[in-house]
Amino acid sequence: MSSATSTRRDARRNHERLLTEARRLFAERGIDAPLDELATRAGVGAGTVYRHFPNRDALVRELYEAGIEMFHELEHELVATETGWQAIELFLDRLSAWVAETPYLPALMHRMSQIEPDHRPGMEFEGVLEQIVNRAIDEGALRPGVTGVDLNVLVNMLGSLGQFGGAALPLRPRQLQVVLDGLRARPDSVPLPGPGIEFADFHEVAHNQKPGVTVGSI
Structure with missing residues (x-):
């Protein structure tokens, strides 16, 4: 498996994890919940959140x-x-x-x-x-x-x-x-x-x- 393929697979996995955790977070705290908390729940850095979702x-x-x-x-x-x-x-x-x-x-x-x-x-x-x-x-x-x-x-x-x-x-x-x-x-x-x-x-x-x-x- 090439490094580019592995990177794309990791990116897709992170994206889906962020969406899953966003649903859980928003259900608990509403859609204005801190995105830093989303990063913590998804086990990624804040930069990763903003790469997938600029805002x-x-x-x-x-x-x-x-x-x-x-x-x-x-x-x-x-x-x-x-x-x-x-x-x-x-x-x-x-x-x-x-x-x-x-x-x-x-x-x-x-x-x-x-x-x-x-x-x-x-x-x-x-x-x-x-x-x-x-x-x-x-x-x-x-x-x-x-x-x-x-x-x-x-x-x-x-x-x-x-x-x-x-x-x-x-x-x-x-x-x-x-x-x-x-x-x-x-x-x-x-x-x-x-x-x-x-x-x-x-x-x-x-x-x-x-x-x-x-x-x-x-």
């Missing part, structure tokens, strides 16, 4: 983009499910777990709206959400009137358990089942009151929230 905004951007990539991976799974209802279950379960385990997400999203106000990658997922919603409604599994934005709001509600600390995370599967039962189509379902909001409007609200408010749809 805090660069680190925030990469964590945000990693979330977007996770959405893209999930999108393929949603489309591949056998039924629309299975896609609904998968979306709510996977995303609410992520939001619950990422308590710094609201602050991350707010910071991104300041770094790059016109960056709106979350809008890419409007189509696939409406697709799985319409599919589940057509199957007779999902109550009529539910929208993709409704699913996002429910993700946030379930994910808000993460704001209470790790001890609350085991409650999420129970609350998820309550939510799923409320989404099922039944002959005696009461029509949903009022119109839902547009996806773009929800995206705007989610990214311009005040830090500390749990809204986690990217």
